[in-house]
Amino acid sequence: MARNTLLATAAALAVLTAVPLVQAGAAPRAEVFFDDFSGTELDRSKWTVEVTGENFGTVNQEQQAYVDSPETIYVEKDPSTGAENGALALHPRYKPGTQAPDGQTYDFVSGRVKTQDKVEFTYGSYSARLKLPENATASGLWPAWWSLGANIDNGKPWPDCGEIDVMEHVGEPWTSSALHGPEYHGDTPFTKRQEFAGKDPADWHVYRADWTPDGIAFFVDDTETYRVTKDEIQSKGWTWAYDDPQFLILNFALGGAYPNGVNGVTEPYFGLPQSTVDRVATGEVRYLIDWVRVEQP
Secondary structure, three states: OOOOOOOOOHHHHHHHHHOOOOOOOOOOOEEEEEEOOOOOOOOOOOOEEOOEOOOEOOOOOOOEEEOOOOOOEEEEOOHHHOOOOOEEEEOOEEEEEEEOOOOOEEEEEEOEEEOOOOOEEOOEEEEEEEEOOHHHOOOOEEEEEEEEEHHHHOOOOOOOOOEEEEEEOOOOOOEEEEEEEOOEOOOOOOEEEEOOOOOOOOOOEEEEEEEEOOEEEEEEOOEEEEEEEHHHHHOOOOOOOOOOOEEEEEEEEEOOHHHHHHHOOOOOEOOEOHHHHHHHHOOOOOEEEEEEEEEEO
């Protein structure tokens, strides 16, 4: 599928960060970034692969190491997946004793990709068509679709940089969206679950965030599920951390603080029960991304 995309050039970043977003519905949106994973492998002009112990450290008590490997990050071309033109697969593997570049050892490896320094934008509508792993029933699996402040490495470390979680899933029959900022992070009050009444959470769904100077709204299949306004945050005396560029992230974590907070599991791994370990060990657990899109007026 041919698309006009903004790639990793200074001009592209200038366009993405300079265009303000007006209120949703006030003007037609133009597509400024699109990837439908129609090639034979990840397009590294758009995405950077995170590697635990090299350019990334373990966070949230997660149990996996992120690695740059065709075993964990690849393009799936099988049309039976239901993807429109190929899908990015993030595929965790059970590999006890895996040593990361920093010498730490892990029993699982997985994939995480980002657009930092390649595609960054201020305000806009960004969406992805996703398929959750294991019929959305494997407790402790933690696939996510989100964005992070691009100034995280330039004077505003997390959470001051601002984090927008469009979709997180921990193996329950729901997903969630959230905001994390300087005074509200971790167990943030700005979070809401998306239920799937009459729908199968394991089917393909489009998860979207509409980000304006005045607030952020979240959608599943074009139905609004949650909205947080700038006034709502500032009325608490807290910081609105969402007026600077953000970059996109797709990742598949295993276990960790969020799953543990839901399932209470501590053994055999923090947030990850044996039943899910067994599923990962079969080699069949994976998270599929059909396409990713960013639009601005």
